[in-house]
Amino acid sequence: MKHSSFYCLVLGVLCSLAIAGPKVNVISPHQLASEFEKSSGIPFTLATYGKVPYGAHFIGGLAIADPVEGCDFIDHFNAGELQFDHNIIAVLRSGGCQNTVKTRNAQNAGAKMAIVVHDSDNLPSVVGAASVTESITIPTIIIPKTHGEKIIKFIEKLPFPPLNPEDIVPIISVNFPYDATSETVALDFWYSASDVDNTAYQFINDIAPYLMEEKAFKFTPHFVTWDCLICKRLNYEVPLTGDCISGGRYCAPDPDEEGPLTGTDILSEDLRQACMWKTNPLIWWSYTALYPNNCLRADESGSDKNSEECSNNQLNFVTDQINSGKVIQCVKDSFFKKANSNGPIDQSIDDNSILSEERKLQLQYDITEFPVLLINHKPYSESLTDIRSVLKEICLNVKNPPLICRDVGVGYKTSRGLNIVLTLLVILLVAAMIILFCYRKLTKKGLGIELSTEANNMVSRYMAMKDNVSLNKEEDDDNDLAK
Numbered sequence: 001m002k003h004s005s006f007y008c009l010v011l012g013v014l015c016s017l018a019i020a021g022p023k024v025n026v027i028s029p030h031q032l033a034s035e036f037e038k039s040s041g042i043p044f045t046l047a048t049y050g051k052v053p054y055g056a057h058f059i060g061g062l063a064i065a066d067p068v069e070g071c072d073f074i075d076h077f078n079a080g081e082l083q084f085d086h087n088i089i090a091v092l093r094s095g096g097c098q099n100t101v102k103t104r105n106a107q108n109a110g111a112k113m114a115i116v117v118h119d120s121d122n123l124p125s126v127v128g129a130a131s132v133t134e135s136i137t138i139p140t141i142i143i144p145k146t147h148g149e150k151i152i153k154f155i156e157k158l159p160f161p162p163l164n165p166e167d168i169v170p171i172i173s174v175n176f177p178y179d180a181t182s183e184t185v186a187l188d189f190w191y192s193a194s195d196v197d198n199t200a201y202q203f204i205n206d207i208a209p210y211l212m213e214e215k216a217f218k219f220t221p222h223f224v225t226w227d228c229l230i231c232k233r234l235n236y237e238v239p240l241t242g243d244c245i246s247g248g249r250y251c252a253p254d255p256d257e258e259g260p261l262t263g264t265d266i267l268s269e270d271l272r273q274a275c276m277w278k279t280n281p282l283i284w285w286s287y288t289a290l291y292p293n294n295c296l297r298a299d300e301s302g303s304d305k306n307s308e309e310c311s312n313n314q315l316n317f318v319t320d321q322i323n324s325g326k327v328i329q330c331v332k333d334s335f336f337k338k339a340n341s342n343g344p345i346d347q348s349i350d351d352n353s354i355l356s357e358e359r360k361l362q363l364q365y366d367i368t369e370f371p372v373l374l375i376n377h378k379p380y381s382e383s384l385t386d387i388r389s390v391l392k393e394i395c396l397n398v399k400n401p402p403l404i405c406r407d408v409g410v411g412y413k414t415s416r417g418l419n420i421v422l423t424l425l426v427i428l429l430v431a432a433m434i435i436l437f438c439y440r441k442l443t444k445k446g447l448g449i450e451l452s453t454e455a456n457n458m459v460s461r462y463m464a465m466k467d468n469v470s471l472n473k474e475e476d477d478d479n480d481l482a483k
Contacts, residue, residue: 022046024115024143027059027171032154042147044115046177047127047140049100053176056377058139059364060087060113062170064155065106071097074109087112087360089172091151094119094142099127103140112360113174114140117148141174176377185397187211187219190362191371193269194255194296200371201292203384208285210391216402217394221277221284223270223358224370225250239348246335246347250355255296265307267355268331272311274354275330279323286318 023041026033036042046052063077070092077088090106094116103114118124121144155170191200211219231238231248243263244251252263252270276284295310315324334354335345361367365374373380373390376397382389395405 022175022177024141025173025175027173029170032151032170035150036147039147042143043123044141044143044174045123045125045127047099047103047116047142050103050136050139052139053377056176056364057366058087058113058174058176059366060089060172060174062091062115062151062155062172063088063111064152065090065092065102065109065111068093068152069096070102070105070114072105074105077109077111087364089113089115091115091117091148091155093117093148093152099140099142100136103136103138107136107138111138112364113138115148116140116142117152118142118145120144121146139176183399184216184218185394186374186376187217187394188222188361188365188374188377189219189371190222190224190367190374192224192252192266193273194252194266195292195371196255198292199384201288203371203373203387204285204288206385206387207390208289210387210404212282212285214402214404216398216400221273222361222367223274223355224362224367225252225267225270225355225359227251227359236351237349239346241348246351246355247349249351250359261307269307269311271331271334271352271354272315272327274358275327275334276315278330279326280319283315283319283323283327287314290314290318 023043025041026036065074066076067074068091070090074090077090088111090109090111090113092102092106092114099116102116106114123142123144127140127142151170189200189204195201211217228240228244228248228251231240231244234248236247236249238247240248241264243254245264245267250267252266254263255261255266273284273287276287291311291314294314295307312324315327332345334352335347335350336353337343337345337350365377371384373384375394380390380393382393384390391405395401398405
């Protein structure tokens with residue numbers, strides 16, 4: 001009975017841990033965050049459809065869909081049309097249609113994640129999809145009704161459009177559960193084209209032979225930028241030159257201080273490399289092997305080479321004119337004017353679609369240092385110069401490690417499993433030999449005792465027979481004397 005009570009207690013603890021699950025944390029404003037301090041966040045259930053960033057730390061701004069159920073075309077998000085840096089997370093009420101419909105409509109309206117407020121506080125254990133959902137690429141979570149209604153009421157009270165979005169747009173963080181392995185490993189590499197100490201380009205060149213042709217590894221380069229705080233207060237409407245573009249939305253440090261290169265040159269190079277990857281990843285791999293030494297570093301005379309001219313020369317060297325033209329056109333097309341704005345594109349003031357998406361991802365994954373490698377959306381904290389250690393960590397995150405993992409002798413799970421099996425076989429063989437030895441020894445000892453006993457019996461019988469013969473002879477002798 002005591003054992004049964006103990007097992008029930010253990011089971012209860014495990015169940016409570018499972019029910020606790022992952023949670024949503026409200027970062028700001030404090031007025032809303034304080035509503036959830038006692039519960040240490042908001043519990044949620046993760047929907048199985050969409051692309052789930054397992055292990056990721058997702059940050060975004062909350063906005064109510066209009067209509068709030070999200071079953072029809074979403075015209076706009078209340079507070080979602082604002083110029084704030086974080087990704088839009090759509091808040092939708094349950095009911096009226098399937099959750100997949102809500103998520104798809106939110107995605108089409110520009111949301112990067114969907115939160116569905118459940119119709120009760122009892123969350124479902126699993127939220128699946130009743131139809132094909134390949135078109136859904138954003139994650140969805142389900143939160144309890146009580147918590148969700150507090151969020152909706154808070155946002156509904158905000159003036160629309162808000163006068164000060166930095167202070168009142170609710171910002172949350174979501175820690176997605178970590179899936180130890182996956183069919184493919186997402187590798188996001190964050191760097192700047194300037195790369196003063198050559199750490200980033202050296203890593204790219206070292207890792208290239210292992211990643212270029214391997215389908216199990218989904219490598220994507222990303223570019224770190226900074227914004228101008230003063231320019232943000234001016235709504236990015238003042239043209240800038242030098243180290244910033246797009247009115248100060250995107251800036252980069254001057255790579256050579258008094259030299260001819262500027263932060264603008266680095267941003268332009270970031271865009272060129274981003275467009276190379278979009279056009280053909282092989283162009284990017286080949287280009288990054290040449291660019292650092294041929295363009296970025298100082299030549300023998302000590303003066304830096306012209307960045308744009310040298311970049312175009314290297315691009316023409318690694319690919320044909322058709323692809324070079326596609327890269328150049330991609331850079332031009334990435335700039336866009338605001339709605340109802342006329343005139344030609346001005347890179348010093350007009351926004352850029354590529355850098356805008358990169359900035360949102362940079363904030364989403366809290367990228368503050370570079371270069372940095374994210375493995376399945378989690379930062380790799382060790383040195384990037386030790387390629388074997390990097391590969392080991394990458395291989396340990398894929399369910400079916402490719403041959404390259406075995407070839408470099410790290411992280412090959414099938415070999416590791418085989419070693420375990422062989423070890424068990426050796427242990428069993430040794431145990432069998434020990435048992436056989438003991439059995440033979442015990443058998444031999446038993447046989448010896450049995451033979452000894454039989455010999456003693458035979459000797460005893462022999463002595464008895466001898467005594468009988470002697471006794472009979474003595475009786476015969478006595479009989480002869482009597483006669």
